[in-house]
Amino acid sequence: MKNILVVFLIFVVSLILLSYKLGSVPNGIYVDEATSGVNAYSILKTGKDEYGKEFPAAFRFFGSYSPPLFVYLTTIPVFLFGLNEFSVRVTSVISASLMIFVIYGFIKIAEIDKKIIPLFLLLFIITPWNFFYSRTGYELYLGFFIFSMGALFLWKSLEKKVWLPVSLIILSISTYASHPQIYCVPIFILGFLILFFKRIDRRSLIIGLFAFLIIQIPHLMLLNTKAFLNKSDLFYLNEILLASEKIPLPQFISIPLGFLFSFFARIAAYFSPNSLFFFPDPDPQRSMPEISVFYNWMIIPFAIGFFAVFSKINKLSKFLIILTSSIVIPASLTRDPFSTQRALGLLLPFFIIICVGLSKIYIKIGLRKFLITFLIFFGFSVILLWRSYFVLLPAERAKDWNFGYKALSEFISKNPESKFLIDQSRLKPAYIEIAFFNKTDPNMLQEATDPKIKEDYYNNSEFNPNYNFENIEIRGLTWLEDIYKDQVLVGDELAISPPQIKEHYLTEVFSISDPRSYPILKAYKTDPQKKCVETNFKSDFCAKPN
Amino acid sequence: MSSPKNKNFLLILFLIFSNFWIYKILDTDILVGIFVLLVSVVVSLNINMKLILIGLGILLFLQFQTTEIKSLTNLDNDEQRVQQERIRSYPLTYIDIFGKVVWFKPEIWIEQNNSVIALSRIEENFFENLDVNKFFFAGFPRNENSDFEKLPFVFLPIFILGFINLISKKQYKIIFLTFFIPVIFMSGIGNENKFGPFSLFPFFILTFLSGFDWIFKKIKV
Numbered sequence: 010m011k012n013i014l015v016v017f018l019i020f021v022v023s024l025i026l027l028s029y030k031l032g033s034v035p036n037g038i039y040v041d042e043a044t045s046g047v048n049a050y051s052i053l054k055t056g057k058d059e060y061g062k063e064f065p066a067a068f069r070f071f072g073s074y075s076p077p078l079f080v081y082l083t084t085i086p087v088f089l090f091g092l093n094e095f096s097v098r099v100t101s102v103i104s105a106s107l108m109i110f111v112i113y114g115f116i117k118i119a120e121i122d123k124k125i126i127p128l129f130l131l132l133f134i135i136t137p138w139n140f141f142y143s144r145t146g147y148e149l150y151l152g153f154f155i156f157s158m159g160a161l162f163l164w165k166s167l168e169k170k171v172w173l174p175v176s177l178i179i180l181s182i183s184t185y186a187s188h189p190q191i192y193c194v195p196i197f198i199l200g201f202l203i204l205f206f207k208r209i210d211r212r213s214l215i216i217g218l219f220a221f222l223i224i225q226i227p228h229l230m231l232l233n234t235k236a237f238l239n240k241s242d243l244f245y246l247n248e249i250l251l252a253s254e255k256i257p258l259p260q261f262i263s264i265p266l267g268f269l270f271s272f273f274a275r276i277a278a279y280f281s282p283n284s285l286f287f288f289p290d291p292d293p294q295r296s297m298p299e300i301s302v303f304y305n306w307m308i309i310p311f312a313i314g315f316f317a318v319f320s321k322i323n324k325l326s327k328f329l330i331i332l333t334s335s336i337v338i339p340a341s342l343t344r345d346p347f348s349t350q351r352a353l354g355l356l357l358p359f360f361i362i363i364c365v366g367l368s369k370i371y372i373k374i375g376l377r378k379f380l381i382t383f384l385i386f387f388g389f390s391v392i393l394l395w396r397s398y399f400v401l402l403p404a405e406r407a408k409d410w411n412f413g414y415k416a417l418s419e420f421i422s423k424n425p426e427s428k429f430l431i432d433q434s435r436l437k438p439a440y441i442e443i444a445f446f447n448k449t450d451p452n453m454l455q456e457a458t459d460p461k462i463k464e465d466y467y468n469n470s471e472f473n474p475n476y477n478f479e480n481i482e483i484r485g486l487t488w489l490e491d492i493y494k495d496q497v498l499v500g501d502e503l504a505i506s507p508p509q510i511k512e513h514y515l516t517e518v519f520s521i522s523d524p525r526s527y528p529i530l531k532a533y534k535t536d537p538q539k540k541c542v543e544t545n546f547k548s549d550f551c552a553k554p555n
Numbered sequence: 556m557s558s559p560k561n562k563n564f565l566l567i568l569f570l571i572f573s574n575f576w577i578y579k580i581l582d583t584d585i586l587v588g589i590f591v592l593l594v595s596v597v598v599s600l601n602i603n604m605k606l607i608l609i610g611l612g613i614l615l616f617l618q619f620q621t622t623e624i625k626s627l628t629n630l631d632n633d634e635q636r637v638q639q640e641r642i643r644s645y646p647l648t649y650i651d652i653f654g655k656v657v658w659f660k661p662e663i664w665i666e667q668n669n670s671v672i673a674l675s676r677i678e679e680n681f682f683e684n685l686d687v688n689k690f691f692f693a694g695f696p697r698n699e700n701s702d703f704e705k706l707p708f709v710f711l712p713i714f715i716l717g718f719i720n721l722i723s724k725k726q727y728k729i730i731f732l733t734f735f736i737p738v739i740f741m742s743g744i745g746n747e748n749k750f751g752p753f754s755l756f757p758f759f760i761l762t763f764l765s766g767f768d769w770i771f772k773k774i775k776v
Binding site for chain 1: 643
């Protein structure tokens, strides 16, 4: 009872810590967050998504398809708090805080002394991989949480058969939460059945698998569409073919060799201390500056824990091998060298290994020394996290998180009489940012999309970022035409050059810079009259004077 | 009939010459190459601890001689720009104790602190030498210009088996000497070396040998 109370207190601490400055750090809305928010808002107001599709089984996001659970759950905070940064991110915060109970369950399995468990739970909250993704407003953390909960119940089913159907139901639901789970759940269940088949109650298994399949009906209905397994373009076929050309052997040997090289190189990268404890994710939107997915000092307990867990083959080591493999194998079939998003599931087995390592240190040095050492490293970690997440990230990653659209949206809504043309060329889909911040009427947004999309929703994956709604047009600039219309041209720092400003008589109306003062978005008002007069009405777009 | 020691010797020679790394070293500097080769044989055959220590000492000296050593605290122009930007990013940090304001200057303590800068560089060098991909996959998939082919990737499972075998046999002393000492040493001097971290070469040969040893024993059983 006392333990549960402590865990509950840590759950509350997690909720508070993870909610701190949730709406303002990261200081922008990434397109994946905006699209989740806009679709949740659209479902709430109209029962349809941004394309006008009624309650889709997979959401069409920028020509790709995402599992729907996160958007449907996000309708609740959007209903309660309105469409804003906090609302789209709070679902992940709640998932991450509930994750404390799952971690507690796993740490208990690893037979760690109860006295030090609360310390490990607190450490989990501030672990960079956890902290970062628990504050993102898209589906990843929710999927990770549901999957982890399913994995815990699957483990519990080895002792109590009733948990087997429960775990299979939860794992089946997790495939509707985020993409990685669609791939890793079948591998995980299959691996579990192979290794623990003798210990599994057959009746519970049949009931569980039946429930699993029933829940999969919406997925089965999408089986023949592009919405199912739509991430196949992430596979590195060209890279394999290119590598095989360099191997002076017949193709039937060189191609498998090329594949093995690429595949195992990625697997190695997911286990490399360099990736786990030093290098951040190469994608700047998916990482914090100067910090990796775990703190660098964690390499010591990780190494100790790794040898402690895998030096003898037992139930726990087998379970962790299946868990890790089910996450690493699908992630290693995609192009990225180390995708912290696709491999987020690794946080669970790796954190358990770190806890086992810490526990070994505790046994060796005793409670007092352990407590002092732990608190020193914990404090050091909090400072590192504060520096990377709350100081450096808002400054250095503002552009990656689409900072500036809030101010642009405000400017647009304050000037309803002006027409705005946003240059889409180098920007991430701008329409969704504007729709998010301006809370664009979902009906209006649905009307602005191609009606054909709705007709063949799950197969029409071609994405067109050009939009025209309210007083906003979003597309690439056409210099021959656009400067002869009375409008405001908006683009990134490269869209409009100083000679073009001079040549076309443009006037700067506003400029948005990131916190380091680097320009992000700039807007210029055209002067078609002056341009026509100065060029002697040469252009066909000039209205000739009578 | 050849003795087990002879068999081991042949296997060691096979392991030494079945990777790209040794040819690159021999091709560029034959003296360094010969030393790497000799020390690898001495370590793998576990001939004599004194000889091992002398050999490893010479390798570390050669590693030092051939490395382009960079200051741990000097910042180039771009790094200075980043440092200044970061300093400006910090909020004003203070605590108010009954009306008395105590100011903290984390931007100075963290960003301008030479010890922190040096520590982060040592850390960078340290983790670079723990990157399995640098050794078995020529740095792929995060390739850098300095990366080159070192060990064949098909040897990675042998390496893992060998390392586990060494640990389970409690060969901590030799692991410490051939792995930790060079890694710690290179963390201080950096990794700007045209031959790569070659002082770790004997460790790899030793681990491969241990891996094969484990496999042969399993086959016999």
